[in-house]
Amino acid sequence: MIESLFNERFLKDFPLSQYTSFRCGGKVKYLIYPETIDEVKIIIEISKKYKKDFLFIGKGTNILVSDNGFDGIAISTLKMKKTTIKENKIIGECGLEISEILNICIKNSLTGLEFLAGIPGTIGGAIKNNAGLKTEWISEKITYVEYLDVENLDIIKKERKDIYFYYRRSGFRNEFIWKVEFLLEKEKQIEIKKRISEYMKERIRKQPLGYSAGSIFKNPYPYYAGELIEKCGLKGYKIGDCYISEKHANFIINRGKGKSQDVYNLIKIVKQKVKEKFDIDLELEINIIGEFK
Ligand SMILES: Cc1cc2nc3c(=O)[nH]c(=O)nc-3n(C[C@H](O)[C@H](O)[C@H](O)COP(=O)(O)OP(=O)(O)OC[C@H]3O[C@@H](n4cnc5c(N)ncnc54)[C@H](O)[C@@H]3O)c2cc1C
Secondary structure, eight states: OHHHHHGGGEEEEEEGGGTSTTOOOOEEEEEEOOSSHHHHHHHHHHHHHTTOOEEEESSSSSEEEOTTOEEEEEEEOTTOOOEEEETTEEEEETTOBHHHHHHHHHHTTEESOGGGTTOOSBHHHHHHTTOBSSSOBGGGGEEEEEEEETTTTEEEEEEGGGSOEETTEESOSSOEEEEEEEEOEEOOHHHHHHHHHHHHHHHHHHSOOSBOOSOSBOOOTTSOHHHHHHHTTOTTOEETTEEEOSSOTTOEEEOSSOOHHHHHHHHHHHHHHHHHHHOOOOOBSSEEESOOO
8 A cells, every 4th residue: 555655755675775875784674755744644654553663764874774674664854855945044844955955055145054064964864963063063053843743643843942952962862853944144155155165175174985974973072082093093994894994083984895784893893992991982973773783
């Protein structure tokens, strides 16, 4: 029944290695691309009826999926991109990619989000983990979030002041983040473009290329995870086809044939070495999906 509802937006046994920026991970039983919030509700209702687990997935740039995959339903937001612009406010649906919202900002002469330039995910994923830079976070630019409570399928609108946000953390757990309103300021397009290009240059200078999920660990204030890992002598450390970047030690790179378990084993080694040397427990920034050894 669900298959005929979504047609080509319903995929079975889809290898998530083709979806995630890490380019590793096993198959998901069902991958569905809803276009509306009502379709999201239908998928959740069906998954409950048939006792199937479900997860939300944006662009897949902040997740590590087990090589055993996910025996449930992945609900992709990549076809939910509706946008409304009201003066200096943009209301965007969760599947809008950061590069797309930045283009909307340029087109409408709106400034405030340039610091997100080069982050490859969607705004839904960015809100979930309060994405941004060291001191600039996406949560500071929003006024409210509309989300779906997956228990009773109610849509709730919450003001920013009532949502818990911290460094790479938000109060959202299992909720489906649907819409976000950004409060921005008017600015000349040329200035916005200039700022975006400065942020991009800085990113290119600091970050390695290759298949990754960005920074693996949160920075344990007042330290930097990358520096601690580097001081443990782990730059370049390799397992299988995955290694700790020489350019930035908080990045793990998959050269192409790496397994998720290789990434996970590198994570375990890093955590152990940093704990031994500095007595610091590194906390993951990326989201782990499925079972690992
Ligand atoms: C090269 C590179 C550089 C990066 N640089 C940065 C950086 O500078 N700063 C930074 O903060 N991050 C960075 N990231 C990480 C990542 O791009 C961001 O966290 C991004 O916002 C994640 O969005 P996504 O759509 O890819 O989320 P996904 O990886 O698809 O999902 C991440 C989490 O959010 C959940 N999720 C996604 N959409 C929804 C939704 N609509 N409702 C509820 N839950 C949802 C997922 O279930 C998962 O738990 C980088 C990643 C890469 C690969």
